[in-house]
Amino acid sequence: MIKKLPLFLSIVCLSLTGFSQEKTEKIYWYTSSDTKGFISFQKVNGDANSKVPVILNTNVNAQFDEEVLNFNLSTACESEKMVDANKFVFKGTIDSNIEPVQFTGTKVKTVKNNISFWHFDGDFADEVETDPDFQSFAFAKYNATLKIPARTIPSFNLWAIIPKLPFDRKGTFKFNALDETKLYVRKNQTVNYLGTTKTNINGEQLTLHKFVHQGKGMSPTYFWVSKERELMQVLLDDKYTFTISTKEAALETAVVE
Numbered sequence: 001m002i003k004k005l006p007l008f009l010s011i012v013c014l015s016l017t018g019f020s021q022e023k024t025e026k027i028y029w030y031t032s033s034d035t036k037g038f039i040s041f042q043k044v045n046g047d048a049n050s051k052v053p054v055i056l057n058t059n060v061n062a063q064f065d066e067e068v069l070n071f072n073l074s075t076a077c078e079s080e081k082m083v084d085a086n087k088f089v090f091k092g093t094i095d096s097n098i099e100p101v102q103f104t105g106t107k108v109k110t111v112k113n114n115i116s117f118w119h120f121d122g123d124f125a126d127e128v129e130t131d132p133d134f135q136s137f138a139f140a141k142y143n144a145t146l147k148i149p150a151r152t153i154p155s156f157n158l159w160a161i162i163p164k165l166p167f168d169r170k171g172t173f174k175f176n177a178l179d180e181t182k183l184y185v186r187k188n189q190t191v192n193y194l195g196t197t198k199t200n201i202n203g204e205q206l207t208l209h210k211f212v213h214q215g216k217g218m219s220p221t222y223f224w225v226s227k228e229r230e231l232m233q234v235l236l237d238d239k240y241t242f243t244i245s246t247k248e249a250a251l252e253t254a255v256v257e
Helices: 155-164 247-252
Strands: 028-032 037-045 054-064 067-077 085-093 101-110 116-122 134-136 143-148 152-154 172-179 184-201 204-214 221-225 231-236 240-244
Touching (some): 028 231, 037 155, 067 155, 155 172, 155 204, 184 231
Antiparallel strands (some): 037 054, 101 116, 116 143, 134 184, 231 240
16 A cells, blocks of 8 residues: 655755745646656746756655555756766655655765765655666665766656757767665666757647657666757656646646645
8 A cells, every 4th residue: 555645846955955036947747648646847947056057856755566656856956967977865655555754965075077965864765776787876874975977867857958958969968867766876877869850749740859768677768858948758768758738637637645
């Protein structure tokens, strides 16, 4: 039985960053015809003197096959590109077999080769990972300082980052993906631009820019972005289609309230 949590639909953890004149952008809401629930994200921009220019708040409340995810992740980013973070705050349901968890990760320092030391505290359930390409950090009831490679990005944060990437086939966006729900790093991920394509979005035929996210041991995820640089649709894990929607429609599909 999954313990129900309140929906985290407002900005959280701003007091952690010291924003004095923050500016919130619109909340983007996405619903799926392939599964129940929604995914949303919102940027909060600090003032010119802020040490944390952007906070990115992501909310996932969706069912994938038989697994329900219901969590909020707040990421304090060091630049508008949202590639480098200095704090993660997570709270929610990550596995239907365990109670909701919460943890905070804070970057302590960065050393040579751009490896960063992070202090994590909170609670978590251990999940053994044997693949050498995975860097696992999961262990029960932890409080520890851990090493994380440069350009490590929570996987759902890509939804806000990809619309800002160049519409150019020549470049490859390279990063390491932090799995928010299992707390491990999946290394050597790439995003490539695939060009334009005509796509039906909510009954309207649009010409959109298409990107693909790929990595070892995972199915590709595709992103469609408008010329105005808004994310319009995502084919997650080559299986679940999420399309831009409204708050009202998203809340009607919520798996956990």
